[in-house]
Amino acid sequence: MSAHCPLCPLLLPHSSCANCNCYSPMSISPQLGPNPSSLDGEKLGRGQSGKLSHGGTLYLVNQSHPFTLNYSLSSNGITSSTAQRGLKAADKTKGGTSSKEKEAHLKSSWQQFGSLMVYTAAGVKGSDKIAGFDIDGCIITTKSGKVFPTAPDDWKYVCTPQLFLFIFLIPFYLILLRVTNKCLSCDLHLCSDAAGRPENWALGKKKKDFSCSDRLFALNIGLQFYTPEEYFLGWKRAPYNLPELNPTKLDSAARLYDPPSASLTSGDTEVIVAVGFPASGKSTFFHTHVIPKGYVYVNRDTLGSWQNCVSACERALKEGRSVTVDNTNPDPESRKRYVDVAKAAGVPCRCFHFSATLEQAKHNNRFREMAPSDSKHAKVNDMVFHSYKKHFQAPALSEGFSEILQIHFVPSFKDKQSETLFRQFSEG
Numbered sequence: 140m141s142a143h144c145p146l147c148p149l150l151l152p153h154s155s156c157a158n159c160n161c162y163s164p165m166s167i168s169p170q171l172g173p174n175p176s177s178l179d180g181e182k183l184g185r186g187q188s189g190k191l192s193h194g195g196t197l198y199l200v201n202q203s204h205p206f207t208l209n210y211s212l213s214s215n216g217i218t219s220s221t222a223q224r225g226l227k228a229a230d231k232t233k234g235g236t237s238s239k240e241k242e243a244h245l246k247s248s249w250q251q252f253g254s255l256m257v258y259t260a261a262g263v264k265g266s267d268k269i270a271g272f273d274i275d276g277c278i279i280t281t282k283s284g285k286v287f288p289t290a291p292d293d294w295k296y297v298c299t300p301q302l303f304l305f306i307f308l309i310p311f312y313l314i315l316l317r318v319t320n321k322c323l324s325c326d327l328h329l330c331s332d333a334a335g336r337p338e339n340w341a342l343g344k345k346k347k348d349f350s351c352s353d354r355l356f357a358l359n360i361g362l363q364f365y366t367p368e369e370y371f372l373g374w375k376r377a378p379y380n381l382p383e384l385n386p387t388k389l390d391s392a393a394r395l396y397d398p399p400s401a402s403l404t405s406g407d408t409e410v411i412v413a414v415g416f417p418a419s420g421k422s423t424f425f426h427t428h429v430i431p432k433g434y435v436y437v438n439r440d441t442l443g444s445w446q447n448c449v450s451a452c453e454r455a456l457k458e459g460r461s462v463t464v465d466n467t468n469p470d471p472e473s474r475k476r477y478v479d480v481a482k483a484a485g486v487p488c489r490c491f492h493f494s495a496t497l498e499q500a501k502h503n504n505r506f507r508e509m510a511p512s513d514s515k516h517a518k519v520n521d522m523v524f525h526s527y528k529k530h531f532q533a534p535a536l537s538e539g540f541s542e543i544l545q546i547h548f549v550p551s552f553k554d555k556q557s558e559t560l561f562r563q564f565s566e567g
């Protein structure tokens with residue numbers, strides 16, 4: 140870009156401006172739907188993304204909704220976007236709604252909070268009572284009666300147009316009030332048809348909801364949730380199904396292993412072979428209960444191959460040290476390698492079977508991706524979980540194990556923040 144950076148005091152062309160990052164183009168996420176959009180006159184096709192520079196315009200839905208990006212200076216120096224400036228202003232008022240916030244916004248503006256873009260229209264006022272509404276299937280529906288719109292104009296209001304105008308900004312505002320901790324006592328409602336209602340949930344309502352995601356979202360952040368029928372028509376609460384795994388109900392005081400008479404560690408040299416889904420909690424368990432007792436930790440993710448794991452076991456046993464093998468080991472073939480090593484060294488081999496279900500393991504995995512201290516772990520995709528499930532054969536004593544323990548998933552947390560995150564629904 141050859142234009143001068145508008146914010147940099149050195150007034151260098153932006154392409155050679157190392158003084159600030161104030162003018163970096165903003166990334167526009169890939170277009171998902173069929174409605175055409177364009178970036179500065181360039182058409183964006185489905186799946187295409189782009190970048191928007193200072194002064195550039197993004198048009199949504201047939202050129203109907205232009206949004207122009209304008210970077211500006213904050214009072215205390217150069218800022219990279221209006222978004223950052225917004226955050227700082229929000230931080231200053233933590234702990235209470237300031238009188239300024241109660242005033243109507245004089246100008247429409249965009250703010251960015253991480254990957255969340257928030258648009259606040261001129262005239263919007265802060266309020267202690269806030270309701271958020273889903274749009275598709277709640278405020279608007281298709282004119283054609285089909286599930287998905289057949290054309291950009293294939294939509295009509297379910298309720299009145301005035302209400303539509305009211306709702307557009309609210310869901311974002313509502314999330315932010317919670318996130319920025321400014322309005323913990325607000326009366327917050329969310330209304331959506333992503334409510335997890337089963338088939339035939341009411342007379343003449345045969346279809347089940349396509350998802351439960353908005354109900355779960357409301358549960359996670361403590362909003363009162365209503366379906367459109369409950370909110371607008373005053374219908375009584377409909378039945379709904381929550382996901383199989385409810386993280387709020389996991390018992391931290393449950394029994395950790397079976398049989399209870401077993402010992403987790405032994406005074407004699409031994410090999411312990413793990414069996415369990417990825418993210419079922421194997422390494423957390425070993426590092427908490429076994430490694431502190433002097434066991435050598437063997438794991439394919441760190442050593443690179445099962446051959447390296449076998450060699451590491453042999454070395455440890457030669458030194459007279461016990462070993463834990465922390466791999467998923469779903470089938471007898473993968474376990475035999477370590478049973479053989481133990482046999483050759485003349486020591487017993489035990490199996491620790493981690494009983495966490497697929498749903499539990501997937502939840503742990505999503506938690507691991509979000510938890511700041513765990514997010515360095517390589518991402519595990521669904522294929523890996525399903526491959527484990529496909530190959531799984533329950534471990535048996537006949538494979539050469541002297542004992543098999545069932546290790547249960549019992550939640551335990553290093554701090555309140557981790558527990559709050561872990562106990563949120565992560566599906567949907």
Ligand SMILES: Nc1ncnc2c1ncn2[C@@H]1O[C@H](COP(=O)(O)OP(=O)(O)OP(=O)(O)O)[C@@H](O)[C@H]1O
Nearest residue numbers: 417418419420421422423503506507513549550551
């Ligand atoms: N008892 C527990 N309570 C709460 N969280 C746990 C517990 N055990 C494990 N976790 C969390 O679940 C996630 C997965 O755990 P961990 O990495 O120990 O699983 P793993 O079976 O060793 O995974 P992998 O096979 O993919 O390496 C981590 O984020 C971890 O912090």
